[in-house]
Amino acid sequence: MANLGVQLLGFSMAVIGLIGLIASTAMVEWKASSYAGQNIVTAQAMYEGLWKTCVSQSTGQIQCKVYDSLLQMPAEIQATRALMIASILLSGLGLLVAMVGMKCTTCMADAPEQKDKVAIAGGVFFIVAGFCALVGTSWYGNKIATDFYNPFTPTNARYEFGSALFVGWGAAALSMLGGGFLCCHCHGAASKSSARYPKSSQPAASGYV
Secondary structure (H helix, E strand, O other): OOOHHHHHHHHHHHHHHHHHHHHHHHOOOOEEEOOOOOOOOOOEEEEEOOOEEEEEEOOOOEEEEEOOOOOOOOHHHHHHHHHHHHHHHHHHHHHHHHHHHOOOOOOOOOOHHHHHHHHHHHHHHHHHHHHHHHHHHHHHHHHHHHHHHOOOOOHHHOEEEOHHHHHHHHHHHHHHHHHHHHHOOOOHHHHHHHOOOOOOOOOOOOOOO
């Protein structure tokens, strides 16, 4: 039987991970303009996300522009979009499934074994969702690092990791850890319940010869 405290811990981590996945997907700072090397520090900073690009002026004014065409975007943006959306959908589905299988809910209370299996299924959804987000953010980050260290990339066209990447990595880790805790089992209670008092095996009374 799954431990209630472990379930609550895993469910809480997975919910925080889902919030982080949504925030990371919506954020625009997936990569930020770099001023490393001989690049001159200008009065504006450029940010690029999965949905739009923004330019921040030194005066505090921010101008954003949504991507015009989906098919003209780079492959890493299209793939990361798909993976992050898939991770959010899987996390949402895992949230609903895990709520049914949690011990603190009354759903399927008359079938505890099936309830534990439902909780495990919710944990698997969270693990897969975290893995999708980890692949998407890592692929996008690898593209940023590759272009940054490419000697043929102009200095003013180099970018660094944005805050959305770190939020995505943290959310992916929380989702996977939360799903792992939901899948954890403690067999001590099952073994204790099965270890009942043995039936008394007294010899039958012998009849008269």
